[in-house]
Amino acid sequence: xxxxxxxxxxxxxxxxxxxxxxxxxxxxxxxxxxxxxxxxxxxxxxxxxxxxxxxxxxxxxxxxxxxxxxxxxxxxxxxxxxxxxxxxxxxxxxxxxxxxxxxxxxxxxxxxxxx
Amino acid sequence: xxxxxxxxxxxxxxxxxxxxxxxxxxxxxxxxxxxxxxxxxxxxxxxxxxxxxxxxxxxxxxxxxxxxxxxxxxxxxxxxxxxxxxxxxxxxxxxxxxxxxxxxxxxxxxxxxxx
Numbered sequence: 001x002x003x004x005x006x007x008x009x010x011x012x013x014x015x016x017x018x019x020x021x022x023x024x025x026x027x028x029x030x031x032x033x034x035x036x037x038x039x040x041x042x043x044x045x046x047x048x049x050x051x052x053x054x055x056x057x058x059x060x061x062x063x064x065x066x067x068x069x070x071x072x073x074x075x076x077x078x079x080x081x082x083x084x085x086x087x088x089x090x091x092x093x094x095x096x097x098x099x100x101x102x103x104x105x106x107x108x109x110x111x112x113x114x115x
Numbered sequence: 116x117x118x119x120x121x122x123x124x125x126x127x128x129x130x131x132x133x134x135x136x137x138x139x140x141x142x143x144x145x146x147x148x149x150x151x152x153x154x155x156x157x158x159x160x161x162x163x164x165x166x167x168x169x170x171x172x173x174x175x176x177x178x179x180x181x182x183x184x185x186x187x188x189x190x191x192x193x194x195x196x197x198x199x200x201x202x203x204x205x206x207x208x209x210x211x212x213x214x215x216x217x218x219x220x221x222x223x224x225x226x227x228x229x230x
Binding site for chain 1 (some may be wrong): 145147148150152154157158159160161165204206216217218220221222223225
């Protein structure tokens with residue numbers, strides 16, 4: 001069973017606001033990921049990290065940024081939210097330190113609505 | 116290039132019927148991994164199974180079974196005696212060396228189980 005947490009679960013915010021979506025995992029996983037997904041649709045990788053101080057952009061261009069200062073924490077920030085950012089954001093992690101499996105375990109997601 | 120195809124966009128069956136979700140993949144690598152995830156209406160992605168390319172043995176877990184056939188590049192998922200709680204979107208995914216072991220996702224199949 002995975003221990004990966006996302007807050008908030010739901011967020012409704014006005015255009016232009018700065019927001020940070022939190023993601024934490026307690027499994028000691030090195031790799032972490034952020035996906036963007038419209039409900040029930042395909043997942044799009046927007047950011048990932050191999051470990052502390054590592055961040056990479058994914059396949060889908062995103063105006064968001066991420067940071068990885070601690071192994072367990074991988075927050076995503078939108079400096080100025082827009083209605084086009086309305087979506088579900090899913091955080092995942094994989095690969096315990098020294099391990100080899102790449103099975104990704106997901107948090108419960110944050111449903112963001114920008115008005 | 117790698118690709119995962121889930122040709123069935125939506126399947127609707129009556130409870131207790133058996134149902135098979137198709138997944139066809141493309142990869143040039145000889146070492147790769149295949150996954151199935153379930154996404155219920157609540158939105159979180161639940162890991163179901165991971166299978167590596169060297170293990171073609173079919174897997175059964177309760178009412179769930181998976182049929183991996185390298186000859187047809189398929190990794191199909193069957194639910195026996197379906198239940199309403201099986202209603203969800205199911206995603207098939209592939210990871211290989213070419214993708215740096217990132218997940219290549221199918222578009223998902225929405226499964227509706229009617230009482």
